[in-house]
Amino acid sequence: MNESEKERFARQILLPEIGEAGQARLRSKKVLIVGAGGLGSSLLYYLVASGIGEIGIVDFDKVSLSNLQRQILYTEEDLGQSKSLTAQKRLQKLNSHCIIRSFDERFTEENAVQIAQGYDIIVDGCDNLSTRYIMDQVAEQLSLPYLYGAVDSWRGQIALFHYKGSGSYRQLFPQKDLHQEKREIPVVGAAVGIISSIMATEVIKTLLDLPDTLTGKLLLFDALTLQYNLLSIQF
8 A cells, every 4th residue: 555545544544453454455345336315425425435446336316406405425506417427526536546437327137237247245325125126136146245225214224135144135025015115205314324324334344354244134223212223134
């Protein structure tokens, strides 16, 4: 690592679980985030800042006024603009050494494998059940970890699939809830930030092969009561 990198990531390098070797390992990794909305906004900021070498952003949507309550990547000046392209430009200013690729398209059964090939982990930044099933399927097909996250009102949940013997999203949630798919989800912006920050930490831990990840577990958090629950999943 050069002196500039050592200065930029000094606080991470101080951690015995990371050090210079771990920081160099992060630089060699590639992360694909599907969805650049509420979860994706915080995830992308923290992962680009952490020194990960390459990040892909998949999102076909455009910035709307109702997004700004929780999607902290965007400003009023970005209304009507592509989320993935706007995120790419903004995040490149945060870390010019990180390769950031924008996929301004839907993540579908037709293009998912082509997009995800070459990445080290797929991360859920969306609010769409159908897309989650596609992420789960592609992760299994390409033997990639899939980090799932979701928020509804004050509550959120996270789990890590297809990693060190853990099962799949489809096993935990075998049925699509079509009513859930169509409804507008109420959400507190700060609760989204809490869940996405935990997810960003889990991505780093997974890429560094650290212990105590959410493999075989489901983390539940309620911001209204400030209660965490960690459940074991039996596949």
